[in-house]
Amino acid sequence: MTNKSDHERTRYGLSRRTFLQTSLGATTLAGAGALFQSEIAAAADSGLVALVHTQAAGDNGPIDSMISALKKLSAEKKFPIRTIYAQDAATYGTIFKSLADAGAAVIAATFNEVAEPIKALAPKYPKTKWIQIFGDPIEPPIPNFETVSYDYYLGCYLSGLFAAKVSKTGKIGYIGGVSLPPLNADVNALKAAIASVNPNATFTHAFAGSFQDPAKGHEIASQMYQSGIDYIQTDSAATDTGIIQAANEGQDRMVSAISPAQYKVGPKTVAALVQLDFGQSLYNEVSKALGPDFKGGHLATGLGTGVIDFVLSPVWQEQGPKDLVEKAKSVWPDIEKARADIISGALKPPFDTKL
Numbered sequence: 001m002t003n004k005s006d007h008e009r010t011r012y013g014l015s016r017r018t019f020l021q022t023s024l025g026a027t028t029l030a031g032a033g034a035l036f037q038s039e040i041a042a043a044a045d046s047g048l049v050a051l052v053h054t055q056a057a058g059d060n061g062p063i064d065s066m067i068s069a070l071k072k073l074s075a076e077k078k079f080p081i082r083t084i085y086a087q088d089a090a091t092y093g094t095i096f097k098s099l100a101d102a103g104a105a106v107i108a109a110t111f112n113e114v115a116e117p118i119k120a121l122a123p124k125y126p127k128t129k130w131i132q133i134f135g136d137p138i139e140p141p142i143p144n145f146e147t148v149s150y151d152y153y154l155g156c157y158l159s160g161l162f163a164a165k166v167s168k169t170g171k172i173g174y175i176g177g178v179s180l181p182p183l184n185a186d187v188n189a190l191k192a193a194i195a196s197v198n199p200n201a202t203f204t205h206a207f208a209g210s211f212q213d214p215a216k217g218h219e220i221a222s223q224m225y226q227s228g229i230d231y232i233q234t235d236s237a238a239t240d241t242g243i244i245q246a247a248n249e250g251q252d253r254m255v256s257a258i259s260p261a262q263y264k265v266g267p268k269t270v271a272a273l274v275q276l277d278f279g280q281s282l283y284n285e286v287s288k289a290l291g292p293d294f295k296g297g298h299l300a301t302g303l304g305t306g307v308i309d310f311v312l313s314p315v316w317q318e319q320g321p322k323d324l325v326e327k328a329k330s331v332w333p334d335i336e337k338a339r340a341d342i343i344s345g346a347l348k349p350p351f352d353t354k355l
Helices: 002-008 034-044 062-077 089-101 112-124 152-166 181-197 214-226 237-248 278-289 314-319 322-344
Strands: 019-022 025-028 049-053 081-085 106-110 129-133 145-150 171-176 202-207 231-235 254-257 270-276 297-301 308-312
Touching (some): 049 062, 049 278, 062 081, 062 278, 106 278, 112 145, 129 278, 145 278, 152 231, 152 270, 152 308, 171 214, 214 237, 231 237, 237 254, 270 314, 308 314, 308 322
Parallel strands (some): 049 081, 049 106, 129 145, 145 297, 171 202, 231 254
Antiparallel strands (some): 019 025, 019 081, 270 308
C-alpha cells in the first residue's frame, strides 16, 4: 500500500520456531541445513519460485489465497515452488540468502517486516527477482525488487456507504488488527462514508492488537453486537474468524470481511467483502517476474484492478435474512455508481492515517 503498507508492520509475535513448508508438506527449518540447501538448489535448476510468508497458513484469507495461487501458476507454467513460513524475524535474512544462493528465480515475501532484509540482499543477487507483497516504495528503487501496495481504504469507503444504507440500528463497527497508518485510513474512510449517508449513525472502531487472535476478535465483536451494532467491517486477517463467529451467535448481524473463503464461516452473516485478492496479486506479479516485463519499483493497486473490490456475498444472498438481503439488493446500484465514480476520479474518498 503506497505509504499504507505499514498495514502489516507489527502483526506478528516472534517465536523460536520456524518451519519450511514445501509443496509436499512441512519440514522443520531449524537444523535442516544441508537438506534445505540441497532441495532448493535442485529445484532452482528448474526455475524455483519461493513464497516466504510471515503469517501462518490456515487463515481462510491472505496466506491461503497466495499459496493456492502460486500452486495454480506452478501447474500452468511448470516450475517448482516452495512455500516457507518464516515465523521468527531473526530467520528472514537466512531464509532469503539460502534461496538466493541456490539461484531461485523469484522470491516473493509478505508484508512490511521483510523489507529491510530484502533491501540488503537484492542488490547482491541481481539475477533473482524479488517481490514484496504489501510494501512501501523503496528509495532509490532497486531494479530487481518490486514492492506492491493496496488502496484498501477505497473498498472500506464503499463498505461504509453500504453499511449506512442497510443497517437497521444505525450502529456500525470496525475491528482491525493493529492501529497502523493504513488501517487508520480504513477507519476514517468508513467513518466519512457513513456520515455522508446518515449523519445520525454511530460508528465505533477497535483494534484487537493482533492479526492472529480469533478469541480476541470474538470478544470485541460480541461486545459490539451486544451494544446494538449490527454491521462490522473486519480488517484483521486470521482474527476475523472470531468476529464472524460472534456474528453467527445472534440475529440480523452482518459482517463485511476480506476473503471468499470466509463465506463458509458465516454463510448467514458475511454479507459482503472488502475483497483484497492477495492470491490474484501474487499470481499477477510472479507471472510478470517470469516474463520479460518485470520491472523493479513500486506498484500501487486500487479499485478496478481485479485485486481490490467491494462485493456482495452470493452465499449470503441465498442464506441471509430475507429482509436484509432485499434491502442490500435495492441499494446495490448506489454502491456500483460510487465504485464507478471512484475509479473515474469523480469521487475521492479521504485518505487520512490519523485517528
